[in-house]
Amino acid sequence: MARAKQLRSLKTRERLLGSAREFVSDVGFEELRIEDLVSTVGVAKGTFFAHFKDKDSLMDILIAERINALLDDMETVHNFDSVEHVVASIMPLLMFISSERYVFDIFLRLSGALAVEEIGKIAETIYRYDCILIDRLKSGPFRQDISAELLSEGIQAFSVSSIALSLCALHSEQNLENRLVIQLNAWMCPS
Amino acid sequence: MARAKQLRSLKTRERLLGSAREFVSDVGFEELRIEDLVSTVGVAKGTFFAHFKDKDSLMDILIAERINALLDDMETVHNFDSVEHVVASIMPLLMFISSERYVFDIFLRLSGALAVEEIGKIAETIYRYDCILIDRLKSGPFRQDISAELLSEGIQAFSVSSIALSLCALHSEQNLENRLVIQLNAWMCPS
DNA sequence: ATAATAATTTGACCGCGGTCATTTTAAAGG
DNA sequence: CCTTTAAAATGACCGCGGTCAAATTATTAT
Numbered sequence: 001m002a003r004a005k006q007l008r009s010l011k012t013r014e015r016l017l018g019s020a021r022e023f024v025s026d027v028g029f030e031e032l033r034i035e036d037l038v039s040t041v042g043v044a045k046g047t048f049f050a051h052f053k054d055k056d057s058l059m060d061i062l063i064a065e066r067i068n069a070l071l072d073d074m075e076t077v078h079n080f081d082s083v084e085h086v087v088a089s090i091m092p093l094l095m096f097i098s099s100e101r102y103v104f105d106i107f108l109r110l111s112g113a114l115a116v117e118e119i120g121k122i123a124e125t126i127y128r129y130d131c132i133l134i135d136r137l138k139s140g141p142f143r144q145d146i147s148a149e150l151l152s153e154g155i156q157a158f159s160v161s162s163i164a165l166s167l168c169a170l171h172s173e174q175n176l177e178n179r180l181v182i183q184l185n186a187w188m189c190p191s
Numbered sequence: 192m193a194r195a196k197q198l199r200s201l202k203t204r205e206r207l208l209g210s211a212r213e214f215v216s217d218v219g220f221e222e223l224r225i226e227d228l229v230s231t232v233g234v235a236k237g238t239f240f241a242h243f244k245d246k247d248s249l250m251d252i253l254i255a256e257r258i259n260a261l262l263d264d265m266e267t268v269h270n271f272d273s274v275e276h277v278v279a280s281i282m283p284l285l286m287f288i289s290s291e292r293y294v295f296d297i298f299l300r301l302s303g304a305l306a307v308e309e310i311g312k313i314a315e316t317i318y319r320y321d322c323i324l325i326d327r328l329k330s331g332p333f334r335q336d337i338s339a340e341l342l343s344e345g346i347q348a349f350s351v352s353s354i355a356l357s358l359c360a361l362h363s364e365q366n367l368e369n370r371l372v373i374q375l376n377a378w379m380c381p382s
Numbered sequence: 383a384t385a386a387t388a389a390t391t392t393g394a395c396c397g398c399g400g401t402c403a404t405t406t407t408a409a410a411g412g
Numbered sequence: 413c414c415t416t417t418a419a420a421a422t423g424a425c426c427g428c429g430g431t432c433a434a435a436t437t438a439t440t441a442t
Binding site: 003006008033035045049054055 | 428429430432437438439
């Protein structure tokens with residue numbers, strides 16, 4: 001029969017998460033090593049993998065936390081009055097995702113549900129983000145010939161490709177924000 | 192003084208590449224193991240890394256070969272008469288890139304130049320693809336308020352995001368082609 | 383209390399990409 | 413031909429994510 005999770009286990013998990021957050025703020029996401037993490041916390045390596053499926057799964061939690069904090073900020077804006085306003089609102093999120101190539105990689109890998117039964121934390125933030133966007137888009141001064149849902153899909157597509165370009169040596173000079181304003185004007189306000 | 196590359200070296204490289212192509216057609220890109228490769232070819236592991244910077248670098252070559260073959264086909268179409276026609280023309284390429292999540296990952300990582308001085312093979316194919324697209328777009332029945340260059344950027348952005356969705360469990364049922372036709376109609380022929 | 387059972391932790395071990403000092407082999411100079 | 417020099421190949425070794433049978437610790441039943 002199933003027995004309840006022990007307090008000991010919950011504490012170990014929290015210590016691992018807490019220490020992981022510190023590592024990330026010290027050395028970044030990419031440089032976090034599971035071996036360093038467990039030796040700092042003082043548990044065996046196997047313990048980590050008893051609490052998290054794999055390293056990606058830990059990153060999913062840590063990155064989703066950050067995204068949710070940024071979405072909290074985004075939610076305080078209740079409507080968009082221009083494409084520039086849209087871009088300005090989503091920039092903090094895009095800056096975070098493009099802050100490390102590794103973060104972008106994880107984001108892309110985990111932004112969709114990997115299996116039908118299991119939706120990760122980052123995938124949940126995408127859903128939340130989409131809802132926020134769609135709600136604000138309905139009342140904005142944007143094209144009305146397509147749905148807000150489709151409008152949102154486009155914003156996300158252009159965002160991802162702009163981030164990808166900004167992470168690439170040849171295109172890093174033209175900045176992400178300018179490129180996105182141009183693309184989204186063409187997408188959201190075709191003349 | 193610099194001495195010329197020896198024939199022996201060129202042959203070793205070709206044997207590695209040839210065997211790698213076989214591995215890929217047998218077990219796919221993801222499952223190719225450098226250790227299997229070198230033991231099949233009969234050289235030491237270090238030899239591989241004397242010929243290729245890393246595993247990604249080999250994948251860059253192999254995947255770019257495939258993309259170039261698909262672009263050769265694409266080039267036989269000389270103009271686009273509709274959005275459906277555009278999508279149909281680029282579908283073989285998108286099917287290949289979405290055939291394995293690993294291929295998509297490599298593609299994204301290597302599609303931009305990683306360093307200013309060094310442009311990879313996949314990055315070259317992107318440039319070639321872009322030229323082909325832009326050329327065909329100029330004469331097509333599409334919106335004229337934005338440049339063919341910008342039009343092409345959008346096609347690539349929507350393509351990438353459609354592939355990402357198709358690799359995700361929740362969205363794989365709605366197929367890539369349908370989604371793309373809807374998005375690109377909204378992008379290329381806004382009413 | 384004590385035994386039985388289940389949850390938790392452990393650490394030796396594996397797979398695989400990647401490194402590098404050393405050795406082997408080929409080409410150039412005398 | 414022999415020596416010198418540079419290219420090519422070698423394989424032991426490392427880093428690090430991930431596994432798993434065994435040991436430990438907590439919980440429940442008697």
